[in-house]
Amino acid sequence: MKIVIIGGTGLIGTKLAARLREHGHEAVRAAPSTxxxxxxxxxxxxxxxxxxxxxxxxxxxxxxxAAVLEFFTTATGNLLAAEQAAGVGHHVALSVVGTERLPGSGYLRAKVAQEDLIAKSPIPYSIVHATQFYEFTRMIADNATEDGAVRVAPVSFQPIAGDDVAAAVGRVAAGTPLNGRVEIAGPDRYRMDEFFREALAAWDDPREVVTDPHARYFGTELEELSLVPNGDAVLGEVHYADWPGRG
Incomplete structure (x- = not known):
């Protein structure tokens, strides 16, 4: 099976290509650099x-x-049109758990717009909603830093390893189109502020983690279940405590 990976040189694209090739597929990594x-x-x-x-x-x-909305709508529109012309039979997109629950986030509004385009296209599709990646933990902490302190809401948090994301997306890509969505998450659920308190301690990071119910996550306040699966989800295998990049 020939599977083209748009964004194929990035974190998940690179891992996904390797996994697909291990299973005998022709995985083509596509990106501006290629x-x-x-x-x-x-x-x-x-x-x-x-x-x-x-x-x-x-x-x-x-x-x-504005920029993120332009990116996802324009790129997805171009991609779907090209797929239809080429006779592609399955479009798979990676998105984010909670997109529909956080309208205050411009990024997630853009992902909703992207998903709407995919669902309305005649091409059979599957959308994989993933929770936050372990690999982005430091970036999330940096984004939440104000006046030297990391301000985090006491809400549920269930991050996942990039390897587990690639494995789940690969299974979907090699399978029958869902014409719907599947959610994936890490094997463990935490309270977000406690997770970051422990993560910073493991990094020997001196920043204080402040529990703040009104702390914003990329521009929007969170409710208890904003970032975790709503119902059944496919769970990853790698625990954060065992993840090589945690220290």
């Missing part, structure tokens, strides 16, 4: 020729509200 740019449409027709499935794990270079 001559394929979904935002402009450059290279799409050539790379999609003969493709069975397209997996979109690309991310916006900017999280500013």
């Amino acid at each position: 001559g394929v740019d979904a935002l402009t449409g450059e290279g799409l027709a050539d790379v999609l020729a003969g493709a069975d499935t397209v997996v979109d794990v690309a991310n916006s270079p900017s999280f500013e509200d």
Whole structure:
């Protein structure tokens, strides 16, 4: 099976390509650095020729509200049109658990717009909603830092390893289109402020973690279940305590 990975040189794209190749698939990593740019449409027709499935794990270079909306709507529109012309039979997209619950986040509003385009397209599709990646823990802490302290809400948090994300997306990509969504999350659920308190201690990071019910997460306040699966979810295997990058 020929599977084209848009965003194939990034964190998840690289892991996904390796896993698909291990299972005998032709995994093509597509990105601007390989001559394929979904935002402009450059290279799409050539790379999609003969493709069975397209997996979109690309991310916006900017999280500013207008820029991220422009990225996801334009790139997804270009990609879906090119897939339809090439006869691609399955579109897979990686998105975020809680997109529909956090309208105050410009990034997640853009992901909702992306998902709407995919669902309305005639191409059979699957959308994988993932929780936050272990690999982004430091970035989340930095984004939450105000006046030298990390301000975090006391809400549920269930992050997942990038390897587990790649494994789950790979299974979906090689399978039958869901024409719907599946949620994936890490094996353990934490209270978010306590998780970051322990994470910073493991990094020997001197910043204080302040529990703040009104702390904003990338521009929006959180409710208890904003960031965790709503019902059944596929759980990863790697515990954060065992993850090599935690220290």
